[in-house]
Amino acid sequence: MVRAAAWDGAAGGQAALAAECTTAAVLDAMLDTWGDSYEITPYDGGWHWRRRDGRGCTEYAHTPDDLSRALAADHAFRPVRAAAT
Numbered sequence: 001m002v003r004a005a006a007w008d009g010a011a012g013g014q015a016a017l018a019a020e021c022t023t024a025a026v027l028d029a030m031l032d033t034w035g036d037s038y039e040i041t042p043y044d045g046g047w048h049w050r051r052r053d054g055r056g057c058t059e060y061a062h063t064p065d066d067l068s069r070a071l072a073a074d075h076a077f078r079p080v081r082a083a084a085t
Helices: 012-034 064-077
Strands: 038-043 046-051 059-061
Touching (some): 038 064
């Protein structure tokens, strides 16, 4: 599972930059693992995700761990099949 690292920056700008870099790193890791099956986007401090096969609706996860568990559970219950082209 991907874990967002905590970072104690002295200035608020440094903390914001670290959070942005952490979000980008988490997003890259999630897309490497799940990107073929799910659309994943950071949203309001958490994550939106949606199946690429058109089933279901957009879901929300609060943390990277929640996102990872939700994607794994969703895929285990009903594996995502590639959309017809």
